[in-house]
Amino acid sequence: MEELKKIFKEIGYTEEEMNEIINEYGIRDLKPETLLENVKRNYSFFLSIGYSKEDVIKMTKSLPQIYSYSIDNMKQKIEDMEKLGYSKEDVIKMTKIFPAIYSLSIDNMKQKIEDMEKLGYSKEDVIKMTKSLPQIYGYSIDNMKQKIEDMEKLGYSKENVIKMTKTLPAIYSLSIDNMKQKIEDMEKLGYSKEDVIKMTKTLPAIYSYSKENIKQKIEFYDSIGLHSLAIIDAKQLMQSTSLSYARYMYYKDIGIDIDETNYKKLFINKKIFEKQYGITKEELLAKYNYQEYMRKKNTQDLGQEVVDVLENTEYLGDTEETIGAYEKDEKIK
Protein backbone atom coordinates (compact mmCIF):
# COMPACT_ATOMS: atom_id res chain seq x y z
CA MET A 1 0.00 0.00 0.00
CA GLU A 2 2.86 2.36 0.83
CA GLU A 3 4.40 1.81 -2.59
CA LEU A 4 1.02 2.45 -4.19
CA LYS A 5 0.70 5.74 -2.31
CA LYS A 6 4.23 6.65 -3.39
CA ILE A 7 3.56 6.06 -7.08
CA PHE A 8 0.28 8.02 -6.98
CA LYS A 9 2.12 10.89 -5.33
CA GLU A 10 4.94 10.71 -7.88
CA ILE A 11 2.46 10.90 -10.76
CA GLY A 12 0.87 13.97 -9.18
CA TYR A 13 -2.35 12.91 -7.47
CA THR A 14 -3.33 14.41 -4.13
CA GLU A 15 -4.05 12.01 -1.29
CA GLU A 16 -7.75 12.74 -1.59
CA GLU A 17 -7.74 11.95 -5.32
CA MET A 18 -5.84 8.74 -4.67
CA ASN A 19 -8.34 7.65 -2.05
CA GLU A 20 -11.23 8.36 -4.41
CA ILE A 21 -9.60 6.26 -7.13
CA ILE A 22 -8.77 3.26 -4.97
CA ASN A 23 -12.25 3.19 -3.48
CA GLU A 24 -14.00 3.37 -6.84
CA TYR A 25 -16.13 0.49 -8.10
CA GLY A 26 -14.02 -1.81 -10.26
CA ILE A 27 -10.83 -0.70 -8.56
CA ARG A 28 -11.50 -1.36 -4.88
CA ASP A 29 -11.62 -5.12 -5.41
CA LEU A 30 -8.12 -5.18 -6.90
CA LYS A 31 -5.28 -6.27 -4.65
CA PRO A 32 -2.89 -3.37 -3.88
CA GLU A 33 -0.04 -5.10 -5.74
CA THR A 34 -2.26 -5.66 -8.81
CA LEU A 35 -3.39 -2.04 -8.75
CA LEU A 36 0.21 -0.89 -8.36
CA GLU A 37 1.22 -2.95 -11.37
CA ASN A 38 -1.75 -1.62 -13.41
CA VAL A 39 -1.08 2.01 -12.50
CA LYS A 40 2.58 1.76 -13.53
CA ARG A 41 1.75 -0.12 -16.72
CA ASN A 42 -1.19 2.00 -17.89
CA TYR A 43 0.44 5.29 -16.96
CA SER A 44 3.53 4.43 -19.04
CA PHE A 45 1.32 3.26 -21.89
CA PHE A 46 -0.63 6.53 -21.98
CA LEU A 47 2.53 8.61 -21.96
CA SER A 48 4.02 6.48 -24.74
CA ILE A 49 1.07 7.11 -27.07
CA GLY A 50 0.88 10.86 -26.59
CA TYR A 51 -1.05 11.75 -23.46
CA SER A 52 0.58 14.13 -20.97
CA LYS A 53 0.81 13.46 -17.23
CA GLU A 54 -1.87 16.13 -16.75
CA ASP A 55 -4.17 14.27 -19.20
CA VAL A 56 -3.73 10.93 -17.45
CA ILE A 57 -4.56 12.43 -14.07
CA LYS A 58 -7.65 14.14 -15.44
CA MET A 59 -8.85 11.04 -17.31
CA THR A 60 -8.39 8.70 -14.38
CA LYS A 61 -10.07 11.09 -11.97
CA SER A 62 -13.07 11.04 -14.25
CA LEU A 63 -12.88 7.30 -15.00
CA PRO A 64 -10.72 5.51 -12.39
CA GLN A 65 -11.65 2.15 -13.95
CA ILE A 66 -9.08 2.94 -16.65
CA TYR A 67 -6.57 1.48 -14.19
CA SER A 68 -8.32 -1.85 -14.45
CA TYR A 69 -8.22 -2.01 -18.26
CA SER A 70 -5.61 -4.06 -20.06
CA ILE A 71 -3.23 -2.45 -22.56
CA ASP A 72 -4.39 -4.91 -25.22
CA ASN A 73 -8.00 -3.80 -24.81
CA MET A 74 -7.13 -0.13 -25.06
CA LYS A 75 -4.89 -0.71 -28.10
CA GLN A 76 -7.72 -2.66 -29.67
CA LYS A 77 -10.13 0.20 -29.01
CA ILE A 78 -7.81 2.66 -30.75
CA GLU A 79 -7.42 0.31 -33.73
CA ASP A 80 -11.18 -0.25 -33.98
CA MET A 81 -11.82 3.46 -33.89
CA GLU A 82 -9.22 4.02 -36.61
CA LYS A 83 -11.19 1.56 -38.73
CA LEU A 84 -14.31 3.66 -38.12
CA GLY A 85 -12.57 6.69 -39.63
CA TYR A 86 -10.75 8.44 -36.78
CA SER A 87 -7.01 9.05 -36.73
CA LYS A 88 -5.01 7.94 -33.69
CA GLU A 89 -4.63 11.62 -32.76
CA ASP A 90 -8.43 12.03 -32.92
CA VAL A 91 -8.91 9.11 -30.55
CA ILE A 92 -6.44 10.56 -28.09
CA LYS A 93 -8.14 13.93 -28.20
CA MET A 94 -11.61 12.41 -27.85
CA THR A 95 -10.67 10.23 -24.89
CA LYS A 96 -9.08 13.18 -23.12
CA ILE A 97 -12.46 14.93 -23.33
CA PHE A 98 -14.58 11.84 -22.74
CA PRO A 99 -12.52 9.01 -21.20
CA ALA A 100 -15.66 6.84 -21.01
CA ILE A 101 -14.99 6.01 -24.68
CA TYR A 102 -12.55 3.41 -23.36
CA SER A 103 -15.43 1.74 -21.56
CA LEU A 104 -17.75 1.60 -24.59
CA SER A 105 -17.82 -1.41 -26.85
CA ILE A 106 -17.06 -0.83 -30.50
CA ASP A 107 -20.45 -2.36 -31.37
CA ASN A 108 -22.09 0.26 -29.20
CA MET A 109 -20.24 2.98 -31.12
CA LYS A 110 -21.17 1.46 -34.49
CA GLN A 111 -24.79 1.33 -33.37
CA LYS A 112 -24.69 5.04 -32.48
CA ILE A 113 -23.35 5.89 -35.94
CA GLU A 114 -26.11 3.81 -37.57
CA ASP A 115 -28.78 5.44 -35.38
CA MET A 116 -27.52 8.89 -36.27
CA GLU A 117 -27.46 7.99 -39.96
CA LYS A 118 -31.16 7.17 -39.61
CA LEU A 119 -31.69 10.65 -38.18
CA GLY A 120 -30.25 12.17 -41.35
CA TYR A 121 -26.50 12.49 -40.78
CA SER A 122 -23.90 10.86 -43.00
CA LYS A 123 -21.22 8.67 -41.43
CA GLU A 124 -18.70 11.45 -42.15
CA ASP A 125 -20.93 13.93 -40.32
CA VAL A 126 -21.05 11.69 -37.26
CA ILE A 127 -17.27 11.22 -37.27
CA LYS A 128 -16.74 15.00 -37.52
CA MET A 129 -19.35 15.80 -34.86
CA THR A 130 -18.02 13.25 -32.39
CA LYS A 131 -14.48 14.54 -32.81
CA SER A 132 -15.58 17.84 -31.31
CA LEU A 133 -18.26 16.41 -29.00
CA PRO A 134 -17.30 12.81 -28.16
CA GLN A 135 -19.94 12.90 -25.42
CA ILE A 136 -22.41 12.13 -28.23
CA TYR A 137 -21.39 8.49 -27.75
CA GLY A 138 -22.81 8.75 -24.27
CA TYR A 139 -26.13 10.31 -25.26
CA SER A 140 -29.14 8.10 -25.81
CA ILE A 141 -30.63 8.25 -29.28
CA ASP A 142 -34.03 8.92 -27.69
CA ASN A 143 -32.67 12.07 -26.06
CA MET A 144 -31.25 13.20 -29.37
CA LYS A 145 -34.60 12.60 -31.08
CA GLN A 146 -36.28 14.53 -28.29
CA LYS A 147 -33.91 17.46 -28.85
CA ILE A 148 -34.81 17.50 -32.55
CA GLU A 149 -38.53 17.45 -31.70
CA ASP A 150 -38.12 20.22 -29.13
CA MET A 151 -36.29 22.36 -31.66
CA GLU A 152 -38.99 21.71 -34.24
CA LYS A 153 -41.46 23.10 -31.71
CA LEU A 154 -39.31 26.21 -31.48
CA GLY A 155 -39.73 26.76 -35.21
CA TYR A 156 -36.92 24.87 -36.95
CA SER A 157 -37.42 22.12 -39.48
CA LYS A 158 -35.77 18.75 -38.90
CA GLU A 159 -33.38 19.56 -41.76
CA ASN A 160 -32.47 22.82 -40.04
CA VAL A 161 -31.66 21.00 -36.82
CA ILE A 162 -29.50 18.43 -38.61
CA LYS A 163 -27.61 21.21 -40.41
CA MET A 164 -27.21 23.32 -37.27
CA THR A 165 -25.96 20.43 -35.15
CA LYS A 166 -23.42 19.46 -37.81
CA THR A 167 -21.94 22.93 -37.33
CA LEU A 168 -22.46 23.13 -33.59
CA PRO A 169 -22.81 19.64 -32.10
CA ALA A 170 -22.78 21.28 -28.66
CA ILE A 171 -26.48 22.03 -29.27
CA TYR A 172 -27.04 18.47 -28.10
CA SER A 173 -25.59 19.37 -24.71
CA LEU A 174 -27.79 22.44 -24.26
CA SER A 175 -31.10 22.09 -22.50
CA ILE A 176 -34.16 23.30 -24.34
CA ASP A 177 -34.78 25.78 -21.50
CA ASN A 178 -31.35 27.24 -22.10
CA MET A 179 -32.16 27.63 -25.81
CA LYS A 180 -35.51 29.26 -25.02
CA GLN A 181 -33.67 31.62 -22.68
CA LYS A 182 -31.26 32.56 -25.49
CA ILE A 183 -34.22 33.34 -27.76
CA GLU A 184 -35.77 35.50 -25.03
CA ASP A 185 -32.46 37.30 -24.50
CA MET A 186 -32.32 38.11 -28.21
CA GLU A 187 -35.94 39.28 -28.17
CA LYS A 188 -35.01 41.69 -25.39
CA LEU A 189 -32.35 43.06 -27.73
CA GLY A 190 -35.02 43.97 -30.24
CA TYR A 191 -35.46 40.96 -32.51
CA SER A 192 -38.59 38.91 -33.13
CA LYS A 193 -38.61 35.17 -32.49
CA GLU A 194 -38.68 34.65 -36.27
CA ASP A 195 -35.57 36.83 -36.61
CA VAL A 196 -33.78 34.75 -33.99
CA ILE A 197 -34.72 31.49 -35.71
CA LYS A 198 -33.45 32.91 -39.01
CA MET A 199 -30.13 34.15 -37.61
CA THR A 200 -29.41 30.96 -35.65
CA LYS A 201 -29.96 28.88 -38.77
CA THR A 202 -27.09 30.83 -40.33
CA LEU A 203 -25.02 31.12 -37.18
CA PRO A 204 -25.90 28.36 -34.70
CA ALA A 205 -22.96 29.58 -32.60
CA ILE A 206 -25.35 32.24 -31.26
CA TYR A 207 -26.57 29.48 -28.94
CA SER A 208 -23.07 29.10 -27.55
CA TYR A 209 -22.42 32.81 -27.07
CA SER A 210 -23.00 34.10 -23.56
CA LYS A 211 -25.62 36.75 -22.95
CA GLU A 212 -22.83 39.20 -22.08
CA ASN A 213 -21.02 38.53 -25.36
CA ILE A 214 -24.02 38.72 -27.68
CA LYS A 215 -25.41 41.80 -25.91
CA GLN A 216 -22.13 43.60 -26.43
CA LYS A 217 -22.09 42.72 -30.14
CA ILE A 218 -25.70 43.73 -30.76
CA GLU A 219 -25.43 46.95 -28.78
CA PHE A 220 -22.40 47.95 -30.79
CA TYR A 221 -24.10 47.31 -34.15
CA ASP A 222 -27.23 49.08 -32.86
CA SER A 223 -25.10 52.09 -31.98
CA ILE A 224 -23.84 52.38 -35.56
CA GLY A 225 -27.27 51.81 -37.10
CA LEU A 226 -26.71 48.21 -38.12
CA HIS A 227 -29.32 46.45 -35.99
CA SER A 228 -30.37 44.37 -38.98
CA LEU A 229 -26.86 42.92 -39.52
CA ALA A 230 -27.70 40.00 -37.22
CA ILE A 231 -30.61 39.09 -39.48
CA ILE A 232 -29.23 39.79 -42.93
CA ASP A 233 -25.67 38.56 -42.41
CA ALA A 234 -25.51 36.80 -39.04
CA LYS A 235 -22.13 35.17 -39.73
CA GLN A 236 -20.47 38.57 -39.51
CA LEU A 237 -21.38 38.69 -35.83
CA MET A 238 -18.45 36.36 -35.38
CA GLN A 239 -15.96 39.13 -36.00
CA SER A 240 -14.59 40.57 -32.77
CA THR A 241 -16.35 43.80 -31.83
CA SER A 242 -12.91 45.28 -31.11
CA LEU A 243 -12.03 44.98 -34.79
CA SER A 244 -15.44 46.13 -36.07
CA TYR A 245 -15.23 49.19 -33.80
CA ALA A 246 -11.68 50.04 -34.90
CA ARG A 247 -12.54 49.74 -38.58
CA TYR A 248 -15.78 51.68 -38.16
CA MET A 249 -13.97 54.55 -36.43
CA TYR A 250 -11.21 54.52 -39.03
CA TYR A 251 -13.70 54.78 -41.89
CA LYS A 252 -15.50 57.56 -40.06
CA ASP A 253 -12.22 59.46 -39.69
CA ILE A 254 -11.49 59.22 -43.40
CA GLY A 255 -15.01 60.33 -44.30
CA ILE A 256 -16.67 57.02 -45.07
CA ASP A 257 -20.02 56.48 -43.39
CA ILE A 258 -20.84 52.84 -42.83
CA ASP A 259 -24.45 51.81 -43.33
CA GLU A 260 -26.45 48.84 -44.60
CA THR A 261 -25.26 49.41 -48.17
CA ASN A 262 -21.54 49.20 -47.48
CA TYR A 263 -21.25 47.39 -44.11
CA LYS A 264 -19.19 44.62 -45.74
CA LYS A 265 -16.26 47.05 -45.60
CA LEU A 266 -16.08 46.26 -41.89
CA PHE A 267 -15.36 42.62 -42.60
CA ILE A 268 -12.85 42.59 -45.45
CA ASN A 269 -9.67 40.49 -45.29
CA LYS A 270 -6.71 41.93 -43.47
CA LYS A 271 -4.46 41.85 -46.55
CA ILE A 272 -6.95 43.77 -48.67
CA PHE A 273 -7.61 46.29 -45.91
CA GLU A 274 -3.93 46.95 -45.33
CA LYS A 275 -3.21 47.26 -49.04
CA GLN A 276 -6.11 49.64 -49.62
CA TYR A 277 -5.70 51.89 -46.60
CA GLY A 278 -2.05 51.48 -45.65
CA ILE A 279 -2.70 50.80 -41.99
CA THR A 280 -2.00 47.49 -40.27
CA LYS A 281 -4.46 45.71 -38.01
CA GLU A 282 -2.14 46.31 -35.03
CA GLU A 283 -1.99 50.06 -35.72
CA LEU A 284 -5.72 50.20 -36.18
CA LEU A 285 -6.48 48.36 -32.95
CA ALA A 286 -4.02 50.51 -31.02
CA LYS A 287 -5.47 53.74 -32.43
CA TYR A 288 -9.10 52.84 -31.83
CA ASN A 289 -9.17 50.85 -28.62
CA TYR A 290 -12.59 49.36 -28.00
CA GLN A 291 -12.04 48.58 -24.33
CA GLU A 292 -10.96 52.17 -23.74
CA TYR A 293 -14.03 53.41 -25.58
CA MET A 294 -16.29 51.18 -23.48
CA ARG A 295 -14.65 52.34 -20.27
CA LYS A 296 -15.27 55.97 -21.18
CA LYS A 297 -18.79 55.20 -22.32
CA ASN A 298 -19.62 53.39 -19.08
CA THR A 299 -18.20 56.25 -17.03
CA GLN A 300 -20.29 58.74 -19.00
CA ASP A 301 -23.39 56.54 -18.65
CA LEU A 302 -22.75 56.30 -14.94
CA GLY A 303 -22.29 60.07 -14.75
CA GLN A 304 -25.56 60.57 -16.57
CA GLU A 305 -27.29 58.14 -14.24
CA VAL A 306 -26.06 60.15 -11.23
CA VAL A 307 -27.35 63.37 -12.83
CA ASP A 308 -30.69 61.69 -13.49
CA VAL A 309 -30.89 60.48 -9.90
CA LEU A 310 -30.08 63.95 -8.57
CA GLU A 311 -32.69 65.56 -10.77
CA ASN A 312 -35.38 63.04 -9.98
CA THR A 313 -34.92 62.57 -6.25
CA GLU A 314 -37.13 64.83 -4.21
CA TYR A 315 -35.15 64.22 -1.05
CA LEU A 316 -31.88 65.34 -2.63
CA GLY A 317 -33.65 68.35 -4.12
CA ASP A 318 -34.90 69.24 -0.66
CA THR A 319 -31.42 68.84 0.69
CA GLU A 320 -30.05 71.25 -1.89
CA GLU A 321 -32.73 73.73 -0.95
CA THR A 322 -31.91 73.22 2.70
CA ILE A 323 -28.22 73.78 2.02
CA GLY A 324 -29.10 76.90 0.02
CA ALA A 325 -31.21 78.22 2.88
CA TYR A 326 -28.44 77.42 5.34
CA GLU A 327 -25.85 79.27 3.23
CA LYS A 328 -28.25 82.25 2.98
CA ASP A 329 -28.68 82.30 6.76
CA GLU A 330 -24.91 82.14 7.23
CA LYS A 331 -24.45 85.18 4.93
CA ILE A 332 -27.07 87.17 6.87
CA LYS A 333 -25.24 86.39 10.11
Added chain:
Amino acid sequence: MEEILKEIGISENTISQMEELCPNIKELSKEEIEKKIEKLKEMKCDDIQVRNIISSNAIYLDRSVTDVDKLINTMKDLGFDNLNILLDGNPYILNLDDFEIKNYITKREEKGELLEDIVDDMSANPFLFEEI
Protein backbone atom coordinates in the same frame (compact mmCIF):
# COMPACT_ATOMS: atom_id res chain seq x y z
CA MET B 1 -14.94 28.68 -9.14
CA GLU B 2 -18.01 30.91 -9.32
CA GLU B 3 -16.28 33.70 -7.46
CA ILE B 4 -13.51 34.15 -10.01
CA LEU B 5 -15.91 33.94 -12.95
CA LYS B 6 -18.04 36.64 -11.37
CA GLU B 7 -14.92 38.75 -10.87
CA ILE B 8 -14.31 38.80 -14.62
CA GLY B 9 -17.88 39.95 -15.26
CA ILE B 10 -19.80 36.73 -15.89
CA SER B 11 -23.31 36.64 -14.45
CA GLU B 12 -24.68 33.85 -12.28
CA ASN B 13 -27.15 32.92 -14.99
CA THR B 14 -24.37 32.54 -17.56
CA ILE B 15 -22.31 30.50 -15.10
CA SER B 16 -25.12 27.97 -14.77
CA GLN B 17 -25.38 27.77 -18.56
CA MET B 18 -21.63 27.20 -18.72
CA GLU B 19 -21.94 24.39 -16.18
CA GLU B 20 -24.65 22.82 -18.26
CA LEU B 21 -22.38 22.74 -21.32
CA CYS B 22 -19.31 21.59 -19.41
CA PRO B 23 -20.14 20.08 -16.01
CA ASN B 24 -16.42 19.46 -15.34
CA ILE B 25 -15.85 23.15 -14.68
CA LYS B 26 -17.57 22.73 -11.31
CA GLU B 27 -14.54 20.72 -10.20
CA LEU B 28 -11.95 23.29 -11.30
CA SER B 29 -9.94 25.17 -8.72
CA LYS B 30 -9.52 28.94 -8.64
CA GLU B 31 -5.86 28.46 -9.65
CA GLU B 32 -6.80 26.40 -12.71
CA ILE B 33 -9.18 29.09 -13.90
CA GLU B 34 -6.65 31.83 -13.18
CA LYS B 35 -4.10 29.96 -15.32
CA LYS B 36 -6.54 29.95 -18.25
CA ILE B 37 -7.28 33.65 -17.80
CA GLU B 38 -3.55 34.35 -17.71
CA LYS B 39 -3.10 32.40 -20.96
CA LEU B 40 -5.64 34.65 -22.67
CA LYS B 41 -3.96 37.75 -21.30
CA GLU B 42 -0.64 36.50 -22.70
CA MET B 43 -2.38 36.67 -26.09
CA LYS B 44 -3.19 40.30 -25.32
CA CYS B 45 -6.88 39.69 -24.65
CA ASP B 46 -8.38 42.64 -22.81
CA ASP B 47 -10.92 42.25 -20.00
CA ILE B 48 -13.93 42.28 -22.33
CA GLN B 49 -12.36 39.66 -24.60
CA VAL B 50 -11.44 37.43 -21.64
CA ARG B 51 -15.03 37.61 -20.40
CA ASN B 52 -16.45 36.90 -23.87
CA ILE B 53 -14.18 33.95 -24.58
CA ILE B 54 -14.63 32.21 -21.25
CA SER B 55 -18.35 32.84 -20.91
CA SER B 56 -19.01 31.59 -24.45
CA ASN B 57 -16.74 28.56 -24.31
CA ALA B 58 -16.66 26.87 -20.94
CA ILE B 59 -14.90 23.87 -22.49
CA TYR B 60 -11.72 25.96 -22.80
CA LEU B 61 -11.48 26.04 -19.01
CA ASP B 62 -11.44 22.25 -18.94
CA ARG B 63 -8.66 21.83 -21.53
CA SER B 64 -5.10 20.95 -20.61
CA VAL B 65 -2.68 23.86 -20.59
CA THR B 66 -0.23 21.75 -22.63
CA ASP B 67 -2.76 21.28 -25.44
CA VAL B 68 -3.70 24.95 -25.42
CA ASP B 69 -0.01 25.94 -25.57
CA LYS B 70 0.59 23.57 -28.48
CA LEU B 71 -2.41 24.99 -30.33
CA ILE B 72 -1.38 28.60 -29.79
CA ASN B 73 2.24 27.99 -30.78
CA THR B 74 1.16 26.15 -33.92
CA MET B 75 -1.20 28.94 -34.90
CA LYS B 76 1.53 31.53 -34.42
CA ASP B 77 3.98 29.42 -36.47
CA LEU B 78 1.41 29.15 -39.26
CA GLY B 79 1.15 32.94 -39.37
CA PHE B 80 -1.97 33.75 -37.38
CA ASP B 81 -1.64 37.07 -35.57
CA ASN B 82 -3.92 39.15 -33.36
CA LEU B 83 -5.12 35.94 -31.74
CA ASN B 84 -7.12 37.95 -29.22
CA ILE B 85 -9.31 39.26 -32.05
CA LEU B 86 -9.68 35.83 -33.63
CA LEU B 87 -10.59 34.09 -30.37
CA ASP B 88 -12.98 36.85 -29.34
CA GLY B 89 -14.78 36.18 -32.63
CA ASN B 90 -14.75 32.41 -32.37
CA PRO B 91 -13.90 31.20 -28.86
CA TYR B 92 -14.47 27.60 -29.98
CA ILE B 93 -11.11 27.67 -31.80
CA LEU B 94 -9.58 27.03 -28.38
CA ASN B 95 -11.14 23.56 -28.34
CA LEU B 96 -9.17 22.46 -31.39
CA ASP B 97 -5.91 20.55 -31.28
CA ASP B 98 -2.85 21.74 -33.17
CA PHE B 99 -2.96 18.79 -35.58
CA GLU B 100 -6.54 19.59 -36.60
CA ILE B 101 -5.61 23.08 -37.81
CA LYS B 102 -2.49 21.75 -39.56
CA ASN B 103 -4.51 19.03 -41.32
CA TYR B 104 -7.16 21.51 -42.47
CA ILE B 105 -4.56 23.88 -43.88
CA THR B 106 -2.64 21.04 -45.56
CA LYS B 107 -5.84 19.94 -47.33
CA ARG B 108 -6.38 23.46 -48.68
CA GLU B 109 -2.72 23.76 -49.68
CA GLU B 110 -3.06 20.52 -51.62
CA LYS B 111 -5.81 22.19 -53.63
CA GLY B 112 -3.34 24.90 -54.64
CA GLU B 113 -3.94 27.66 -52.10
CA LEU B 114 -1.05 29.48 -50.47
CA LEU B 115 -0.56 29.24 -46.70
CA GLU B 116 -0.61 33.02 -46.35
CA ASP B 117 -3.94 33.28 -48.18
CA ILE B 118 -5.52 30.47 -46.17
CA VAL B 119 -4.49 32.09 -42.88
CA ASP B 120 -5.79 35.47 -44.07
CA ASP B 121 -9.08 33.87 -45.12
CA MET B 122 -9.50 32.05 -41.80
CA SER B 123 -8.63 35.17 -39.82
CA ALA B 124 -11.21 37.24 -41.66
CA ASN B 125 -13.86 34.53 -41.50
CA PRO B 126 -13.65 32.88 -38.08
CA PHE B 127 -16.65 30.68 -38.95
CA LEU B 128 -14.34 28.74 -41.30
CA PHE B 129 -12.88 27.03 -38.23
CA GLU B 130 -16.21 25.24 -37.99
CA GLU B 131 -15.23 23.31 -41.12
CA ILE B 132 -12.41 21.67 -39.21
